[in-house]
Amino acid sequence: MTPPELTPPQVPLRDLVPDYRELSPEVAARFAHLRERPVILSIRGLEKSFGHGGSAARALQDMSFDVHRREFVCIVGPSGCGKSTLVRIVAGLDEATGGAVLLDGQEVTGPGPDRGMVFQGYTLFPWLTVRRNVMFGLRERGQPPRAAEATAQRWLEMVGLEGFADAYPHELSGGMKQRVAIARALANQPRILIMDEPFGALDAQTRAQMQSYLLQIWKNVEVTILFITHDLDEAAYLSDRVVVMGANPGRVVETIENPVPRPRRPDQFISRSFLSLKRRLTELIQPHDEAEDAGTLPISKLTDAADTVE
């Protein structure tokens, strides 16, 4: 007699999860509204090659997308696809070899206080207190000390670190350092906040907490965010839209309207809309056969088959 079937029948994921393009009426209405807002950042046919002539390496090819006012756009893509190259060009730290970056319709030609930057590596000045780190850009731009101090205080309150104003960066945890970096960037009232894998070096729990802080800050501050990550959960949790990049050369593969309703909560990580987006992102970033191969190492070849415990 055959034993009863103990495992439930395998239902393919595609039958459990809706299509990522299915937007609830609320989410669709939100996007209709978003699309009507002015474009803050416009990436137009951006090209970047490193080197010259036959040895030139093409890092970015014909990249175009727009970011609307108060929109939260995430860029995801495999390592080495050109995300940081794009950020450096938008920041004005590097020059494109073709195309243009427009901020409020004006072509970007160099760095400026209209773009706030937060990078993965901790970039606070170690010799300055937290307060002086946040005041730095304001003082550079000629704000008197008293006013700069008051502004810094407000932003430190916003990130919940007013009690650490006199501490030095080495006295803070990684998450706290990044909160100061966010306060420092926002104190200059940039038109857009550009974040390049800002939580990439943090442990999972701190990262989740930082994501939630960032959403709270974004909700309360007039700022548009361009957020680079290779963490698909992070992109699905934070974004309005996700720009998916492909590699060699770096380019836009697809731009996706995030179907997950706002306000976001961590328990949405298992919602149908979240999973539908996550599945699409995974398909785009890990083409099918690669996904199947990933994680399978030829370990058995290194052991004596007779000795294996499994």
Ligand SMILES: Nc1ncnc2c1ncn2[C@@H]1O[C@H](COP(=O)(O)OP(=O)(O)O)[C@@H](O)[C@H]1O
């Ligand atoms: N200064 C540079 N000179 C030459 N090649 C570079 C330079 N900066 C980046 N690259 C190359 O451009 C590609 C994209 O890099 P990067 O923008 O750092 O990718 P990502 O941030 O997506 O991991 C990589 O192949 C990298 O080697």
Ligand SMILES: [Mg+2]
């Ligand atoms: Mg990078």
